[in-house]
Structure formats: structure tokens, C-alpha cells
Amino acid sequence: MAILFALLIGVLTAIGVYLSLRAQTFPVVMGLTLLSYAVNLFLFGTGRLASNAAAVIEPHATYTDPLPQALVLTAIVIAFAMTAFVIVLALKTRAELGSDHVDGAADQPAPPTAAHKNTSC
Amino acid sequence: MALPWLALPVFLPLFSAILLIALRPLGITLARAISGTSVSILLICVVYFTASGLGDTAQVYPMGNWPAPFGIVWVYDRLSGLMLLLTALLAMVSFLYTIATDEDKKGAHFHALFQAQLFGLNGAFLTGDVFNLFVFFEVLLIASYGLMLHGGGAARSRAGLHYIVINLMGSTIFLFAVGALYGVLGTLNLADLALKISQAPASTYGLIAAASFLLFVVFAIKAAAFPLYLWLPGTYSETAAPVAALFAIMTKVGLYALLRVHGTLFNEHTAPFDLINLIDPWMRLLGLVTLIMATFGVMAAINLRRQVAYLVLASVGTLMIALGINTTDALTGGLYYWIHTTLMTAGFFLLAGQIVRTRGDQIGQTRPPMPHALLAGSLFMMYAIGLAGLPPLTGFFGKTMILFAALASPLWVPIYATVLLSSVLMVVALARSGNALFYRVDHAPLPTELAPSPMPLGNSKLSWVAVALPLSLVFLMVIASKPLTQWLTLTSAQIQDTPRYIQRVLHPSRTEPVPNFAPHPAHVPEAS
Numbered sequence: 001m002a003i004l005f006a007l008l009i010g011v012l013t014a015i016g017v018y019l020s021l022r023a024q025t026f027p028v029v030m031g032l033t034l035l036s037y038a039v040n041l042f043l044f045g046t047g048r049l050a051s052n053a054a055a056v057i058e059p060h061a062t063y064t065d066p067l068p069q070a071l072v073l074t075a076i077v078i079a080f081a082m083t084a085f086v087i088v089l090a091l092k093t094r095a096e097l098g099s100d101h102v103d104g105a106a107d108q109p110a111p112p113t114a115a116h117k118n119t120s121c
Numbered sequence: 122m123a124l125p126w127l128a129l130p131v132f133l134p135l136f137s138a139i140l141l142i143a144l145r146p147l148g149i150t151l152a153r154a155i156s157g158t159s160v161s162i163l164l165i166c167v168v169y170f171t172a173s174g175l176g177d178t179a180q181v182y183p184m185g186n187w188p189a190p191f192g193i194v195w196v197y198d199r200l201s202g203l204m205l206l207l208t209a210l211l212a213m214v215s216f217l218y219t220i221a222t223d224e225d226k227k228g229a230h231f232h233a234l235f236q237a238q239l240f241g242l243n244g245a246f247l248t249g250d251v252f253n254l255f256v257f258f259e260v261l262l263i264a265s266y267g268l269m270l271h272g273g274g275a276a277r278s279r280a281g282l283h284y285i286v287i288n289l290m291g292s293t294i295f296l297f298a299v300g301a302l303y304g305v306l307g308t309l310n311l312a313d314l315a316l317k318i319s320q321a322p323a324s325t326y327g328l329i330a331a332a333s334f335l336l337f338v339v340f341a342i343k344a345a346a347f348p349l350y351l352w353l354p355g356t357y358s359e360t361a362a363p364v365a366a367l368f369a370i371m372t373k374v375g376l377y378a379l380l381r382v383h384g385t386l387f388n389e390h391t392a393p394f395d396l397i398n399l400i401d402p403w404m405r406l407l408g409l410v411t412l413i414m415a416t417f418g419v420m421a422a423i424n425l426r427r428q429v430a431y432l433v434l435a436s437v438g439t440l441m442i443a444l445g446i447n448t449t450d451a452l453t454g455g456l457y458y459w460i461h462t463t464l465m466t467a468g469f470f471l472l473a474g475q476i477v478r479t480r481g482d483q484i485g486q487t488r489p490p491m492p493h494a495l496l497a498g499s500l501f502m503m504y505a506i507g508l509a510g511l512p513p514l515t516g517f518f519g520k521t522m523i524l525f526a527a528l529a530s531p532l533w534v535p536i537y538a539t540v541l542l543s544s545v546l547m548v549v550a551l552a553r554s555g556n557a558l559f560y561r562v563d564h565a566p567l568p569t570e571l572a573p574s575p576m577p578l579g580n581s582k583l584s585w586v587a588v589a590l591p592l593s594l595v596f597l598m599v600i601a602s603k604p605l606t607q608w609l610t611l612t613s614a615q616i617q618d619t620p621r622y623i624q625r626v627l628h629p630s631r632t633e634p635v636p637n638f639a640p641h642p643a644h645v646p647e648a649s
Contacts, residue, residue, distance in 0.1 A: 020290065025282070032289050039296040046304035068303065071252060075296055078259045082289055085266065086282075093282050096275040102286070104279050 001049055005041070012038035025090035025100045032086065036079035043072045127182045127197050129166050130205055130243040133159055138236035145230065153220050156232035160216050163239065164209040167202070176202040179615070179625040181249070189249075189626050190313040196249035196626060199612040200456075204246040204377055207460065208370050211467050212239055214590050215363040218471050221584035222478070224361050227272040234271065237264035238367065245374055249626055251302065252309045254378065255295050258343070262288050265371065268364045269356060280355035287352045291342040298335035301328055311385050312626035315619055319391045326395050336382060337400045344375030345437055347411040354418060357430035362474025365426070369467035372437050373459065379404075380444060380452075380616060388619035401445050405532055408441030409539050416543040420550040424482040425473045428554060429466065432508050435543060436462035442540070443523045446530045452613030454522025457606060461507070461515035461595060468591030469504045472497065475588055476558060484554050490562040496585065498559045503592055505551035510544045515598045520544065522606075 012034050019031025047065030090100070097104035137159035141152055170176070179198040183189060216235070218224070225231035241261025248254050270281045303309055305328045306317040318329060338349070345353040353372070357365050379400075389397045415438055418431030440462070443455030479491040491497065507514035520540060527536045598605060615621075 020286070028286055032286065032293070035290070035293045039293050039300070042297060043300040043303075046300045067309075068300075071300075071303070074252075074256065078256070078292070081263065082259075082292070085263065086285055086289065089266075089270070089278065089282055089285060093275075093278045096278050102282060104275070 001051075005045055005049060009038050009041050009045070012041070023101055023103075025094065025102055028102060029083065029086055029090055033079075033083055036075070036083070040072050040075055040079070043068050043075060125182065126166075127180065127195055127247065128184075130163060130209075131195075131240060131247060133163055133166075134236040134239035134243065138233045138240060141233040141236060142230065145233070149226060152232045153225070156236060157216060157220070159236060160209070160212045160239075163243075164213050167205040167209045170197070171202045171206050176200075176615075177611075179622055181626050190308055190310045193253050194249040194310065194626055195247040196311075196622075197247060198622075199608075199615050200377070200380065201246045203456070203460070203612065204370075204373070205243060207373070207463050208239065208242045208246070210591075210594065211367055211370050211463065214467060214471070214587050215367040217590070218366065218474070218584055218587035219363040221581070221587060222363070222474070224272070224363050227361075230267070231271055234264050234267040235367070238268060240264070242370060242374065246377065249311050250309055251299050251311060251314065251382065254382070255292070255299055258295065258374075258378075259292060261371075261374065262292070265368065268367070269360045271364060272361050274359075277359045280359040284352050284356040287342060287349070291339045294335050294342075295339040298332045298339065301332040301335070305329055305332070310626070311382065312623040315385050315388065315391050316623050316627065318386055318396065319393065321393065323393075323395075326393065329396060330399055333383065333387060333396070333399055337379070337403065340375045340379045340382070341407070342375070344372050344379065344441070345411075345434060346375075346407045346441055347414055347438075350411060350414070350434055350437070353434055354427055354430040357433060357470070358424065358426035362426075362471050362477075365430075365470040365474075366467040369433065369463050369470065372433060373463055376437070376440055376444065376459070384616050385619050385622060388617065390617075391619045391623070398447060401447050404441050404445030404447075405530065405536070406445075408438050408443075408445055409532075409535060410438075411435075411441060412438030412539050412543050414438075416546050419547050422550075423484055425476060425484055425554065425558070426470070426482060428484070428550070429469045429473050432469065432547070433462075433466045435547065436466060436508075438543075439520065439523065439540065442536055443526070446523075446526055448526055448529055449610065449613045449617065450529075451523060451526035452616060453606060453609045454519060454526050456609045456612060457515070457522055457598075458519030461519050461598065464591040464594050465504060465507045465516070468588060469508060471584075471588045471591075472500050472504055475584060476501070480558065484557045485561075487561050487563045489564065493581075493585070494559055494562075498555070500588060500592065501555050501558070505548075505555060507592075507595060509547040509551055511548065513599060515595050515602075518599070518602060 016031045016033075016035035016038055019027045019034065022028055022031070045068075047068035050062070050064045053062045053064040093104070094100045137155055141155055144151055144155070176197050176199040179196050181189070182195045182197070184193045184195065187193070212235075219231070219235075238261055241257050241259075241264055244257035245254060245261060248257055266281065266285050269284060270277060299309065302314060305325045306314055306321065308314055308317055321329060342349045357368060360368070383400055386392065387396050387399055412435055415431050415434035418434060419428055422428035422431055436458070440455055440459055443451045443458065475493075476491065476497055479493075480488050503514070507516045510516035510520045524537060524540060527533045527540075530536060
């Protein structure tokens with residue numbers, strides 16, 4: 001299970017890094033979201049993986065570390081708010097700059113046509 | 122004085138922010154009154170903290186009375202106190218400039234965001250817990266996103282997008298680093314982490330070092346060190362002047378975190394030999410490169426606000442060199458320069474705002490003479506002298522102290538060459554800017570389409586007071602150099618004294634017994 005878990009985090013991080021290096025805002029937002037998923041799983045894993053264990057401390061019982069779960073909860077809330085914010089901002093820049101390129105319409109001398117916009121990401 | 126007063130600098134802005142959101146329909150005058158009262162109380166409170174010598178030994182306030190490794194503690198020492206004081210001063214200056222120029226009327230919720238920003242900053246400076254530091258970073262960042270975009274405009278949105286995306290990447294890396302530290306050491310309290318690192322088995326050094334470098338990357342993004350500084354010039358030059366002035370403390374948050382986290386965890390008194398001061402060589406090297414790139418930026422900038430933004434970057438480079446040398450002398454000089462550069466860049470952003478409002482942003486363009494040109498020109502000259510590091514202002518003393526301390530470093534030749542040459546080049550660039558801004562005037566009226574868009578001048582006198590305020594504080598620093606330097610020497614000694622910090626946080630003089638929780642079995646180091 002540990003190897004599968006580690007691979008999953010690795011793949012998510014790799015995809016997240018690749019997407020957030022793209023030049024359009026939509027893949028960048030997707031990449032940031034995937035990165036936050038990866039880090040949430042990673043935080044969860046820092047309490048070690050255990051199945052059928054309670055998150056409540058009882059003496060001498062098998063229990064799973066509850067603190068990482070609290071950390072993940074905090075991280076999820078923050079990442080959720082940030083994602084919502086960055087989506088709104090991406091839409092705003094898309095409307096104001098007339099392009100979904102992260103640097104604005106720098107590489108498009110002529111106003112883009114509707115067809116071009118649809119294929120650009 | 123009761124320790125719960127330590128909570129005031131954090132909770133006062135929070136409650137003000139909530140109140141400001143609730144009472145927004147009642148108009149801007151009430152919002153200004155609430156925000157101004159909050160900032161004034163904050164300033165009085167932190168001045169009192171500093172003057173009463175509260176931080177001479179680290180004061181620990183356990184939130185909800187949960188003792189140190191289990192609950193979140195707030196630690197107030199001299200460094201925290203200094204940062205709180207700088208934040209409150211900048212907040213006051215920025216607030217005065219905002220109400221003088223009606224900047225807060227350009228969009229909703231300016232004052233609420235402003236208070237939320239102070240909430241995040243003060244919390245980050247007081248917390249003694251790594252995860253809590255992350256949370257306060259997020260609070261101050263999300264408030265700064267709102268402030269940065271305040272007023273709107275396409276250029277501001279574009280710069281804002283870059284700023285936000287790189288900071289979201291930084292937050293993700295921060296979480297990876299915190300998770301790795303917790304996974305290895307089983308604690309998140311700074312003092313407890315330092316203690317656990319000193320007892321960690323050698324097999325975990327690799328993971329701890331990796332986490333330390335991840336944290337370095339995060340704090341380097343916040344501090345805008347090479348190669349992660351590219352977001353800074355755009356963000357600082359596109360945002361509104363009072364916001365940029367408040368943001369002068371934001372790069373210092375990254376440097377503060379480097380000093381606090383790395384200074385405590387990888388200290389030569391407690392950390393194992395292999396982990397001592399891992400990042401210091403990188404700090405010195407990246408500081409040098411940052412300073413060089415910033416100097417090029419100052420020389421190449423064609424608009425004034427971008428030039429000031431590169432001056433912020435130059436100060437980050439110089440400070441990173443000082444922190445990288447990491448002796449008591451270097452830290453003392455660094456902290457002196459730190460206060461100087463925070464106040465001066467904030468004031469310079471406000472001055473640039475004044476000049477841009479009446480003259481336009483392009484340095485090289487010929488313009489009709491601006492109103493108050495004599496006042497603006499005199500202030501410009503003093504700010505330029507201070508920031509380039511010429512005597513008799515504080516930039517000179519700060520750089521001198523750092524350079525004296527640099528003699529102890531093996532890199533002293535490149536440090537001397539870079540710092541001195543960059544100062545010369547900055548003098549040249551700023552002299553050229555001043556020349557173009559104030560002497561290249563055209564008395565013929567401009568054609569209407571070229572004239573700067575008419576902006577409401579607001580309360581002109583108050584805005585000039587706000588511009589001159591940081592400068593007068595810097596003059597005070599010159600006069601009070603000796604007592605200030607002695608105070609800063611004690612501060613840097615306190616920063617480096619990790620054993621005392623651990624003792625204060627983990628074993629404060631408390632009467633209640635510490636509950637005897639056993640750590641989770643996964644985090645008990647194997648006996649190997």
C-alpha cells in the first residue's frame with residue numbers, strides 16, 4: 001500500500017508541476033489543484049498508513065495519528081479558497097486582457113478570433 | 122503585565138476587519154475611523170511592548186493554556202517585537218496616505234483587507250509553531266491578493282495573476298516541507314523541533330535536510346531572492362502606492378521566517394554537526410546574485426515605480442548576504458539595514474505615488490513642471506541618498522556594518538565588490554532619474570491626449586506628511602545609532618541562543634504539570 005500511495009503522490013505532483021508550467025491560465029489552475037491534492041495525500045501519509053485503526057487515543061490500543069488529519073483538513077480548506085480565488089482572477093484577466101495567456105495577449109498581435117481562442121488551450 | 126496582552130496585536134486587526142465588513146454599508150468615514158483607531162491602538166501597544174523591554178527574555182503565551190509541544194504557543198522576543206513595530210509603523214504611514222489620497226474609495230473593502238493583512242503579518246511574527254506559521258502566511262497572502270488587486274485595471278490583474286500563482290506554488294512546497302518535518306520528527310512546535318533534531322538518528326538527516334531546503338525555497342519566494350524574484354517588480358510597481366508601501370514588510374516576512382525557522386532549527390548550539398547552517402552558503406551566493414540583478418533592474422527601469430521595486434530587491438540581496446554570514450556582528454548590521462530599508466522603501470513608494478499622480482510614470486518623458494516640485498525633489502534626493510547607501514543616512518551605516526562583518530566570510534572579496542559597485546551604480550541610476558523627473562520639464566502646455574489623467578488630489582498636506590514620516594524616523598535612527606546598535610546586538614545574540622529559546626518555550630516557569638502524553642509510536646525514533 002505504501003508504494004502505491006507514494007507512486008500516486010509522485011504522479012499527481014508530476015502532472016501538477018507540468019500543468020502549472022503551461023502558458024494558459026486554465027491548465028495552470030488545474031496544475032495547482034492537482035498539486036494541492038498531492039500535498040494533502042502527502043500530509044495524510046506523514047501520520048503513517050494504517051487500516052482499521054481509530055483516530056482516538058486510548059492507552060495500549062492501535063490508533064492512527066490524528067494530527068495529520070487535522071492538518072489535511074486545514075490545508076483542504078485553504079487550498080479550496082485559494083483555488084476559487086485564482087479561478088475568479090483567471091476569468092477576470094481573461095476578460096480584461098482578451099486572452100487566457102498568463103502574460104496577457106503578448107504573443108497575439110491581432111485580436112484573436114473566436115475559433116483561435118477555443119483551440120488555444 | 123499579563124501575557125494575554127500578547128494576543129492584542131493579532132486579534133485587534135481581526136476583530137476590526139470583521140467589524141469593517143459588517144459596518145461597510147454605513148459609509149467610508151466610519152470605516153476610516155475604525156481602521157484608524159485600530160492602527161493607532163496597535164501602534165501604541167507595540168511601542169509599549171518594545172519600550173517596556175518585554176522581549177528581553179522570550180515571553181511565551183500558550184493559546185488556550187495548552188502547554189508548549191501540544192498547543193500552539195505565541196513567542197514574543199526582541200525580533201518579533203521589532204517586526205511588530207515595523208509593521209505597525211508602516212500600517213500607520215500607509216493608512217495616512219490612503220485616506221489622504223482617497224485610495225480606499227476605488228473599490229470595496231479596502232480597510233477590511235488592510236486589517237486582515239495586519240492580522241496575518243502580526244500572527245506570522247508571533248507564532249512559535251511551523252504549521253501555524255503556514256496558516257498565517259496564507260492569511261497574509263490572501264489579504265495581500267485582495268489589496269494588490271484593489272482598484273483594478275488590466276496591468277494590475279496580470280501582475281496579480283503572476284503573484285498569486287507563484288505564491289500558491291510556494292504554499293504547496295511549504296506544506297510538503299512541514300509534512301516531511303512532522304513525518305520524521307513528530308512535532309510542529311519550533312522549540313520542540315529544534316530539540317528533536319538534536320536527538321534525531323543519523324538515518325533521518327537526509328529527510329530533515331531536504332525539508333530544510335524546501336523551506337528555504339518557500340521563504341526565498343516570499344523574500345524574492347534570485348531566481349525566484351521575477352514576480353516582485355511587476356507586483357510592486359503595478360499596485361497602488363499605499364499598498365506597495367505596506368508590502369515593503371512582505372519581503373521581510375520571508376527573511377524573518379528564514380531567520381526564525383532556520384536560525385532556530387539548524388543552530389550551531391543544538392543541531393547535529395551535519396545539519397548546522399546548511400543554507401548559509403546558498404544565502405550568501407543567492408544574495409550576491411540578487412543584488413547584481415537588482416542593480417541591473419534599477420539601472421534599466423524606465424518607470425519610477427519599477428525602479429523603486431528593484432530597490433526593494435537590492436535590499437533583499439544585501440540582507441541575504443548579511444543573514445548568510447550569520448555572525449552576531451553581521452546580524453546586527455543586517456537588522457539595522459533591515460529597519461532602514463523597510464522604512465525607506467515604503468516611503469519611496471509613497472513618494473513615487475505622489476510623483477506618478479502628478480507627472481506620469483515614465484521617467485524619460487518631458488512633462489510640464491509638477492506642483493510641489495521643490496518638496497518632491499528634496500524628498501526624492503534624501504530617499505535616493507538613503508537607499509543608495511550614501512552618508513549621512515542609515516543606508517551607509519547599515520552597509521558599513523555588514524561590510525565589516527563580511528571580513529569574517531571567505532567570500533569577502535566578491536561581497537565587497539558587489540555591494541560597493543552596486544551602490545555606485547544605484548547612485549548613478551537614481552541621479553539620472555532625479556535629473557529627468559525634475560529638470561526635464563516643458564513649460565508649453567501638453568496636447569490634451571498626452572496630459573496625465575486628472576486625479577483627485579485629496580488632502581495634499583496629509584499625503585506629504587505620510588511621505589515624510591518614514592524619512593524622519595530614519596533621521597531618528599541616525600541620531601540614536603549607538604543605543605539602537607546596542608539593542609540590536611542583544612537582539613542578534615538572542616536569535617542565536619536556541620538553547621535559551623527551547624528552555625523558555627518548553628519549560629516555562631509554570632505551576633501546572635505538563636500532561637504526560639506519549640508520542641505516537643510512528644514518531645518514536647528507532648533505537649538503532
